[in-house]
Amino acid sequence: MGGERAAAAQRYEWVDVARGIGIVAVVIGHVWSRGLPHTLTYSFHMPLFFLLSGYLFRPKPIVAFARSQIVWQGLSYCAFLALLVAVDTLIEGSRGGRGIFHTWPQDLGRLAFGGSKLRGPFTVFWFVPCLIFARILFNALAARFPDPLGKAWWFIAPLALAVAYLLGWATDVSPLGLLTVPMALFLLWAGAALNVIGWRGWMLWLLPPLSIAGLFFLPALNMKGGDYGWPLLSMAGAIATSLLIFRASHWGGGVLKPFSALGRASLVIMYLHVPVIHYLSYLPRPWILALATVIPLLVYYLLNLTRPTRTVFLGQPK
DSSP: OHHHHHHHHHHHHHHHHHHHHHHHHHHHHHHSOSSHHHHHHHTTHHHHHHHHHHHHOOOOOHHHHHHHIIIIIHHHHHHHHHHHHHHHHHHHHHTTSOOSSOSTTHHHHHHHHOGGGOOGGGGGGGHHHHHHHHHHHHHHHHHHOOOTTSTTHHHHHHHHHHHHHHHHHHOOOOGGGGGGHHHHHHHHHHHHHHHHHOOOTTHHHHHHHHHHHHHHTSOOOBGGGTBOSSTTHHHHHHHHHHHHHHHHHHHOGGGTTHHHHHHHTHHHHHHHHHHHHHHTTTSOHHHHHHHHHHHHHHHHHHHTTSHHHHHHHHOOOO
16 A cells, blocks of 8 residues: 555656646746747647646546536636736835726726736736636546547547637637637647557657757747647647656656646746736846746745635635
């Protein structure tokens, strides 16, 4: 039993490490809004999270899962959104200005629309609603077609990919991040398929060239706006880089272990790092990077102290 628990802990440890590396990449990409650090991180960071979610996914009862996602993850989303509206109003008011949302009740419509209407310190709020609805859709399909390598998915996955590109070319308007749901669905499937396939030796030959191409030669991604770079190629590079990070998280052991704490706090860092960057933009970028990582990490530990804050902000009812 002890050995089984240790093996399970090790499995979860690499997941936290991979999340930690991913969230650091997200922060770097927002601290450096242009240049090589921005391009490198934007070539893979958001696909990594969708792939990892798919890799860990197990089909659940459709209605209960949808309810759980909407209620608990939706509660967390609304709580952080309300918190940041209040913080932005206080900070901008102390400077003699006005918060981003200051025309009430008209601004309630912008907040409810979310997605492409949320910018500045709220710019990352597209991600969680997109993930919620993509996971609900994926779960409903997986309940009907549980084998991600089955024939049905070889029709569904390319269809989702085609719809993603068509919508991305047609518009960048995205209520609640829903524009990105078809691509998120494809990546969830790709992660689940990887879990079934497992690591193969040939991947060590195929993935590095694809990753290098994605990092240095192909256009980067802007998933929020439905911009997926060069069709198929940029996303293939993103998937390759993400899979290599997953493998490095397995192999890294103690060297990469510090990333696991950031991985466990990745949801809070996702919500809060951009406000830290926004309000401390006058500092040198290395300082902003450190503070945009550490401050949300400390907030995560504070939220973990009580059951009400875990429930409301972290979406953990128990």
